[in-house]
Amino acid sequence: MVWLWRVLWRNWVPAARLGGTDGACRSAGLAVSLSARYYSTKTAPHIPGMEYQDAICTLNTLQTNASALEQVRRERGRPELQLHAMRAFLNRAGITVEELDHLNIIHVTGTKGKGSTCAFTEQVLRSYGFRTGFYSSPHLVQVRERIRINGQPIGKELFTKYFWQVYGRLDETKEAHGGTMPAYFRFLTILAFHVFLQEKVDLAVIEVGIGGAYDCTNIIRSPWVCGISSLGIDHTQILGDTIEQIAWQKGGIFKPGVPAFTVRQPEDAMAVLRDRAKEIQCPLRVCPELDDYQVDCGLLRLGLAGQHQRANASLALQLSHSWLQRRCLPDKGFPADSVDGSSVLQAASFKPSPIMVKGLADTEWPGRNQTLKHGAVTYFLDGAHTMRSMQACVQWFRETAAQHERSASGPVCRVLLFNATGERDSAAMFKLLLPCQFDFAVFCPNITEAIASCNADQQNFNVSLENMLTRCLDNERSWRLHQGGEEHGDDGRLLILPRLPEKRADTLVFPCILSALQWITQNRDPTLDRAVPPVKPGLKDKAAPLRQAAHIHVLVTGSLHLVGGVLKHLDPASSK
Numbered sequence: 408m409v410w411l412w413r414v415l416w417r418n419w420v421p422a423a424r425l426g427g428t429d430g431a432c433r434s435a436g437l438a439v440s441l442s443a444r445y446y447s448t449k450t451a452p453h454i455p456g457m458e459y460q461d462a463i464c465t466l467n468t469l470q471t472n473a474s475a476l477e478q479v480r481r482e483r484g485r486p487e488l489q490l491h492a493m494r495a496f497l498n499r500a501g502i503t504v505e506e507l508d509h510l511n512i513i514h515v516t517g518t519k520g521k522g523s524t525c526a527f528t529e530q531v532l533r534s535y536g537f538r539t540g541f542y543s544s545p546h547l548v549q550v551r552e553r554i555r556i557n558g559q560p561i562g563k564e565l566f567t568k569y570f571w572q573v574y575g576r577l578d579e580t581k582e583a584h585g586g587t588m589p590a591y592f593r594f595l596t597i598l599a600f601h602v603f604l605q606e607k608v609d610l611a612v613i614e615v616g617i618g619g620a621y622d623c624t625n626i627i628r629s630p631w632v633c634g635i636s637s638l639g640i641d642h643t644q645i646l647g648d649t650i651e652q653i654a655w656q657k658g659g660i661f662k663p664g665v666p667a668f669t670v671r672q673p674e675d676a677m678a679v680l681r682d683r684a685k686e687i688q689c690p691l692r693v694c695p696e697l698d699d700y701q702v703d704c705g706l707l708r709l710g711l712a713g714q715h716q717r718a719n720a721s722l723a724l725q726l727s728h729s730w731l732q733r734r735c736l737p738d739k740g741f742p743a744d745s746v747d748g749s750s751v752l753q754a755a756s757f758k759p760s761p762i763m764v765k766g767l768a769d770t771e772w773p774g775r776n777q778t779l780k781h782g783a784v785t786y787f788l789d790g791a792h793t794m795r796s797m798q799a800c801v802q803w804f805r806e807t808a809a810q811h812e813r814s815a816s817g818p819v820c821r822v823l824l825f826n827a828t829g830e831r832d833s834a835a836m837f838k839l840l841l842p843c844q845f846d847f848a849v850f851c852p853n854i855t856e857a858i859a860s861c862n863a864d865q866q867n868f869n870v871s872l873e874n875m876l877t878r879c880l881d882n883e884r885s886w887r888l889h890q891g892g893e894e895h896g897d898d899g900r901l902l903i904l905p906r907l908p909e910k911r912a913d914t915l916v917f918p919c920i921l922s923a924l925q926w927i928t929q930n931r932d933p934t935l936d937r938a939v940p941p942v943k944p945g946l947k948d949k950a951a952p953l954r955q956a957a958h959i960h961v962l963v964t965g966s967l968h969l970v971g972g973v974l975k976h977l978d979p980a981s982s983k
C-alpha cells in the first residue's frame with residue numbers, strides 16, 4: 408500500500424505542481440477505496456443450463472426478442488422514455504442510480520475515436536495503480552471484451568456468475584412489468600455497472616453506445632468528467648441528419664458543473680456543443696494539440712498507430728488529468744463558465760507525468776494495429792475501414808513489416824487479406840494498399856466458416872453466399888485493374904493496362920476466412936487447424952512462394968468484422 412502511494416505521488420507531476428499532498432487525496436476517501444480492493448476469485452458453480460455458453464445463448468435471445476424490439480419501436484418517437492425505461496430495468500436488477508455515483512465515472516462519446524480515447528484514458532489511469540473498469544463496444548470475438556477490469560476482458564467464470572445474477576433479478580420481476588426484458592445493449596450496460604460495483608473498481612471508463620442524450624449509459628448522474636471525440640455523420644436514421652443534430656445528441660452527456668473536454672470540431676458542431684454546455688451549465692474546454700504539451704523526451708509516443716490518434720490522446724490526457732485533480736484534490740474548484748464571448752475556451756496544456764507518458768505509449772486496443780507471431784507467420788491486424796485509418800494502417804504496416812524483415816533469415820512473403828463490408832469504397836483503399844508490395848492479395852467474405860460449403864470444390868453455395876463471392880470477385884478484379892499490367896477484359900480478350908511501379912500481387916478469392924487463412928499459411932501456423940487447405944485446380948503452384956519463404960507477413964484489414972473473424976481462428980483462447 409505504502410509502495411503504491413509512493414509510486415502514485417512521486418510520479419504525479421501535475422498534482423505536485425498544484426501543490427497537492429498525500430493528505431489531500433487520502434481525505435478524498437480514495438485511500439479507503441484502494442485499500443478495500445476486492446479480487447473475486449470464487450468460481451461459479453457449474454450448474455447445468457447455467458454455464459457460460461448458456462449465458463451467451465440467453466443473452467442473444469435479448470437481441471432478437473420481439474417484445475424488446477417492440478419496446479424500442481414504441482420509444483422511438485419519445486426518446487425521453489428510453490432513459491426512463493433504462494432506470495426501471497436498472498432498479499429491477501437491484502441497482503439504484505445513486506449507487507452508480509460510486510463508480511467514479513469518465514463518460515465518453517463521439518463519432519470517431521471514442522474507443523481509442525477511452526483506451527488511452529483507461530491505460531493512463533491504470534498505470535497510476537488504480538483498479539479500472541472499462542465498458543466499450545462493439546466486441547471483436549467475445550462479448551466479454553466489452554466489460555474489462557484492469558484492461559482485461561472479464562473471465563468466463565465471472566461473466567457467468569454476474570450474468571445470472573442480473574438476468575435472474577430481471578426475470579423474476581418480469582411478470583410485474585408486462586413481461587418486458589431489456590434489449591441486448593441495455594442489458595449489457597446494466598451488467599457492466601453490476602460487475603464494476605461488485606468488483607469494486609476505483610473508476611470506470613464508460614463509452615456511450617449511440618449518440619449521448621438518450622443512450623442508456625446516460626442514466627449516470629455524476630461522472631467526474633466527460634469527453635467528446637470527433638463528431639461526424641453516423642447512425643443518421645437514429646440520431647438526426649445534420650452534424651448539428653448529432654452534436655446536440657452528443658452534448659446530452661454534459662452534466663451541470665462536471666468538466667467536459669472535446670477535440671476540435673467543425674464550426675457548426677462546436678457552436679451546438681457550446682450552447683448545450685451553456686444550457687446545462689457544464690464547463691466545456693477544447694483540447695490543445697498534442698504537441699503543445701511539454702515533454703522531456705521530445706515527441707509523445709502513442710501505442711496506437713496513426714497521426715489521427717494524436718487528438719484522441721490529447722483528449723485522454725485532459726480526461727485523466729481532470730479526473731485525478733477532481734478525485735484527489737476536491738478543493739481545487741473548476742471554473743463554471745465555458746464560454747469566452749462566443750468561443751469555447753481552450754484547456755491548458757500541462758506537463759504530462761512520466762506515468763501518463765508511459766500510459767499513452769503502452770495503450771493497446773485489440774484489432775487496431777495488433778501484431779501476432781505464430782511460427783513462420785506474422786499477422787498484422789488492423790480494422791481500418793475509412794480512408795484516414797487505412798492511411799495510418801498502411802504506414803504502420805510498411806514500417807513494422809520492414810523492421811521485421813530486416814531481422815528475417817531469408818525471403819519474406821507479403822500477403823494482404825482484405826474484406827470491406829457494405830458500400831465502402833474498396834477501390835480507393837486499394838490505391839492506398841498497393842505500395843505495400845504484396846506478393847498475394849486475398850479476398851474473402853467476412854464469414855468465419857461457410858459451414859458445410861467452406862470448401863471450394865463443393866459448388867453448392869446458396870444464393871447469399873454466391874452473391875458475396877461475386878462481390879469478392881469484383882473486388883479482386885478491381886485490384887488487378889488498379890495495379891495494371893496484362894488483364895483479361897470482360898469478354899476474355901487480353902488487355903494491356905499501364906503498369907504501376909509496384910510489384911504485381913497474385914490475387915485469389917476464398918469462400919470464407921478459415922479457407923483463406925489455411926491457404927495463406929500453408930500449415931506453417933501451428934495454432935491453426937491443420938485441415939488440408941482446399942485447393943482449386945491451378946492454385947497449387949501459386950502457393951510455392953509461401954512454403955519457401957523464410958517468413959510470411961499477413962496484413963488483415965478493411966473491416967473490424969474481418970479482423971474479429973480472423974482472431975477467432977488465431978487466438979483460440981479468446982473464443983473459449
Ligand SMILES: *[C@@H]1O[C@H](CO)[C@@H](O)[C@H](O)[C@H]1NC(C)=O
Nearest residue numbers: 468469472473474475586588
Ligand atoms: C421474448 O419475448 C416473448 C414474447 O414475445 C416472451 O414471452 C419471452 O419471455 C421473451 N424472452 C426474453 C428472454 O425476454
Ligand SMILES: *[C@@H]1O[C@H](CO)[C@@H](O)[C@H](O)[C@H]1NC(C)=O
Nearest residue numbers: 519520523637670715718719
Ligand atoms: C481518433 O481516432 C479515430 C480512430 O480511432 C479517428 O478516426 C479519429 O479521427 C480520431 N480523432 C481525432 C480528433 O483525431
Ligand SMILES: *[C@@H]1O[C@H](CO)[C@@H](O)[C@H](O)[C@H]1NC(C)=O
Nearest residue numbers: 709710711712713776777778
Ligand atoms: C501500434 O503502432 C504504434 C505506433 O506506430 C506502436 O508504437 C505500437 O507498438 C504498435 N502496436 C503493435 C501491437 O504493433
Ligand SMILES: *[C@@H]1O[C@H](CO)[C@@H](O)[C@H](O)[C@H]1NC(C)=O
Nearest residue numbers: 826827852853875878879882
Ligand atoms: C466482404 O464480405 C462481404 C460479405 O460478407 C462481400 O459481399 C464483399 O464483397 C467482401 N468484400 C471484399 C472486398 O472482398
Ligand SMILES: *[C@@H]1O[C@H](CO)[C@@H](O)[C@H](O)[C@H]1NC(C)=O
Nearest residue numbers: 828829853854855968969972
Ligand atoms: C459481416 O459484416 C456485416 C456488416 O456489413 C455484419 O453485419 C456481419 O455481422 C458480419 N458477419 C460476421 C460473421 O462478422
Ligand SMILES: *[C@@H]1O[C@H](CO)[C@@H](O)[C@H](O)[C@H]1NC(C)=O
Nearest residue numbers: 854856857858869870871872
Ligand atoms: C447461406 O449461407 C450462409 C453462409 O454459409 C448461411 O449463413 C445462410 O444461413 C445460408 N442461407 C440459406 C438460406 O441457406
